[in-house]
Amino acid sequence: MAARQQAPEGHDPIAALRSGLDAHGADGLLITNPVNIRYLTGFNGHTSALLVLPDHAYLVTDGINxxxxxxxxRSSSSRFEVRIAERPSDPEPLASLVRERLTRTQQPGGRLGLEADHVTWAHQQRFATSWFPGAALVPTVGVVERLRSVKDESELATILRAAEVSLAALDEAYALLADEPTELEVAQRIVTVLRDCGAEQASPPIVAGGPNSSRPHHWPTGRRVAAGEPAVLDVAATVDGYCCELSRSRGGKGSQRLREIPGIVEAALQAGVARIKPGAPANEVDDGCRGLIEARGYGPQFIHAAGRSIGLHLVEEPKLTADSEAILEARQVFVVEPGIYLPGEGGSRHSALVLVTEDGHRVLATGERR
Known part of the structure; x- marks a missing residue:
């Protein structure tokens, strides 16, 4: 994958991170999640850590990188120094930096934040006893992820490129359905289109025909998708590290329920998207989708969240769930994707890529390419 695109001039995400550390009870932060390291520095090598201290930031990696x-x-808009460890497990570069720059300058002893969602119990014990014995270790949650949720112009442009690639793959896959291919054949066509466009898979494609389309995360099989059957296609492309996932469904013949659910799902998508604006609770988007589906009698058949934010990862915070406490902010990007699934018959899922604007929202793409 390529590195994170150059941020606008003057934008330093490490500086933005540093300014909020005190609110999280930390004087410094040790970042070990590779996605967060990439966001802050553009560096995507393995066996690395980023140490953000009150006055400096240090990217520590081994000689391979x-x-x-x-x-x-040299190319990043963030300011940081590079330190090289002799081997990935060598604690000295990080330990000496914490000792010299944090525990000796902060009182009492320095508070070093750890990414609680990424640090294992074994790592925490090692950090406390042998790596950073003089520092007070503080668990933090979602510090970098909150910064990642708001996209700059470069990130938005890259997500749009990923959306175009996803749509190109959906176009070819949907056209192929006319030949009654196997699910695996359609999935292979999707993978080929992504590769030919210079993109990667953020997740394996979903190709679900007939009764298989009632499974939201169905894995493609050798079963043929017959004419007149419902089908759900899902493509998740990654371009320069940024993701976009879009779904497209084909209605099917059969029961009245099977014939009517595509229209209900499309109406639910529009109802959820209509609630997106700055300051809106994220759970209201889920309520918009879910409320309409429930009113039509299919509430129990809508078995997942209404959507989530995307970016460097396919599933980011905030999520559009019924129990979310998040508040939407301008320049966040969401995939909204309601669905109805009838076990043994089939399903339908529609999606939209939506940007929160300063005064509302803008639909950037839909799986149906309207």
Whole structure:
């Protein structure tokens, strides 16, 4: 994958992160989640850590990544230094930086934040006893992820490119259904289109025909998708590290329920999208989708959340769930994707890629390419 695109001039996500550390009870933050390291520096090598201290930031990696690390330092809008460890498990570069820059300058002893969702119990014990014995270790949750949720112009442009690739793959896959192919044949066509467009898979394609379309995360099989059967296609493309996932459904013959659910799902999508605006609770988007589906008698058959934010990862915070406490902000990007699934018969799922604007929202793409 390519590195994170250059941020607008003057935008330094590490500086933005540093300014909010005190609110999280930390003087410094050790970042070990590779996606967060990539967001802050553009560096996507393995066996690395980013140490953000009150006055400096240090990217620590091993010799395998040395050239790439220095290259990212030169091109990144963030300011950080590079330190090279002799081996991935060598604690000395990080330990000495914490000892010299944090525990000796902060009182009492320095508070070092850890990414609680990414640090294992074994790592925490090692950090406390042998790596950073003089620091007070503080668990933090979602510090970088909150910054990632608001996209800059470069990120938006890259997500739009991923959307176009996803739509190109959906177009070819949907056209192929006329030949009554197997699910695996359609999935292979999707993978080929992504590769030919210079993209990668953010997740394997979903191709579900007939009764298989009642399974939201169905894995393609050798079963043929017959004419007149419902079908659900789902493509998740990654371009320069940024993701977009879109779904497209074909209605099917059969019961009255099977024939009517595509229209209900489309109406639910529009109802959910209509509630997207700055300051709106995220759970209201779910309520918009779910309320309409429930009113039509299919509430129990809508078995997943209404959507979620996307970016460097296919599933990011905030999520559009019934129990979410998040408040939507301008420049967040969401995939909204209601669905109805009838076990043994089939299903339907429609999706839209939506940007929260300063005064409402803008639909960037839909799986149906309206």
């Amino acid at each position: 040395e050239e790439q690390a220095h290259e990212r330092k």
